Amino acid sequence: MFPPGLSNGVGVLPDGPLIASVGGTVNFTTDLNPTETPFTIVNWQFDNGSKPQFIIISQSTGDTTAPEYEGRLTLFRSTGSLELRDLKLSDSGEYTVIIQDGMNQPIGHVTHLIEFNGSVSFSCSSSGSSLSFLWMNSSSQITTSDRVQITDGGSKLTIVNVTRYDDGSYSCNVSNPISNDSSNPVNVSVNGPEKVNLEPQSQKYTEGSNIHLSCSTDSRPNATFDWFFNGKSLSGSGSELKLTNVQKDQSGNYSCQAFNSRTSRYQTSQLLVISNCPCHVNAQCRITLS
Template sequence: MEKTRDGTPATVLLVLMQCVLASGAVEVQPSINPAVVGDTVTLSLSPTTSLKSGRWAVGDSLILTWQGDQQAVFPGHSGRASVNILTGALTLSSVTMADSGVYVVQSSEPQLMANTSIIVLEPISNVTIRVNQTKLMEFNSSAVIACSVSSGSSPSFLWLNGSSEVTASERVQLNDENSTLTVANVTRYDQGPFRCCVFNRVSNSTSDSVNFTISYGPDNMALTVNGQNTTSFLIGSNLTMFCSTQSNPPAQLQWAFRGVLLNTTGPLLELYSISEDQSGSYSCLAFNNHTNMNSNITTHILIGKSPLSGCKHHAANMWILLVLSLAGLFLSTPGKL
């Protein structure tokens, strides 16, 4: 037998070289990857190669062997695996998550070895969320929402508040691989709706939404008189004072005049044909019986005569003084008698 310089038989070296060349030239291409549980996956050789015999294995477990037009499927894949005896393509039906792994094909006619990895995933289904409570107090409560799925492999979790993604911050925590959302010291802007989106490489699903009822206020009060910022009015005018505040639930409103409560509640205080003695401070008092907080706002109203009347009286006095001054000047001038 002919040998090389190092003593290796030439025919063995030729076979090894053919294996290396064949292994590098042929690739295995899955028809689907990743695949969904229940799919049918075909592992084809590229470029297409005519194989007279060979075997397929996943990891250390044989799937099947074939020689010519005869093939033998091992028990672990009986009824689910078959090979194309011309091209060596392997077809697996009704795949399960256990079918994930590295698949290796070997052939002696011609000599080749190639492999590929496939992943089989279970689709996400039935995404649900649980909350600790839905009625919260601003700055004094925390919202905790847990998300879960009934089935699905390698799930990833994403949270939405309305259409905006929720990300971790000083008040927001994402725990348990992002499946649990905690919002500490909630504000009135944390009402929701919150939704949990779960996905993997083959599917996605979203939970129903949850909203929180957050009690807050009263604060940010405003008071207008006759819809304007003016606080001076004429005797005999009609006044409508409007009081507003941010509060949930809506605050109870009470009016006061010069510090004394009036028998008027609600956002409007109406005064008709006002007189001077109604000048003074008017206050709107707000109280939220859920938060036990209160707030107030005060405006000072001045009621008097028409500024125009005062101007006319002043002008008349000026004319009288001017006439008297001219008369005095005329009488005191010598030679005029």
């Protein structure tokens, strides 16, 4: 793991480290209150230590996104917050946001550092000559792949970028033309969070409705949850969010973020869009008799 980064700004970005995992999601959440009208310009930039480059420039005329970020980010124009998904090691560096509203230009800086997904290695040894090694996960034989390496004459097994699907009981079988023996098993448990789901799906509600949102994820131990509205953190936590007597100003983008305390990993759900329909529909009909 890299050392944590620092964030700073003039009332724009909160203080504190931002650490995420390769393949995960990170939210750069500003401290700005949602505006009724979008900012004139929101400009996010990235500096990996060589030279700054733009990520996205959002103006009233439209958005311009750098090709390497297409499909990987969501910008919340009302707060200037940014969500970046499918993280890569090359995303490690310093992020800057410049927000312009008339002559006002808040500028914030945040250093975001990405943690490598974990790796695990096993080593097997035995006395004798002409030894052959066979690695097992429970009852399945392990073979090499892009993530699985068997080296040192077969006596060492390494799995990189482990996922929860690498869970299991690992053992080594050693044999030669005379005899064979197996090691004691070693259990591997890989934790989430993964597959964060937000229910129900995006839909329209009438003013005054009560809305019950539910967030779930695969995680060991159980994940904790935080909720966001238009990119800004909501008070309270837990896997459920209850909105009572909703009003028009509560229309917008909702998401939940799951956190696993053991892996220190975050994962964010898809966006749920809540919009309001008019409460009443009035119709008039005139009848003329002759």
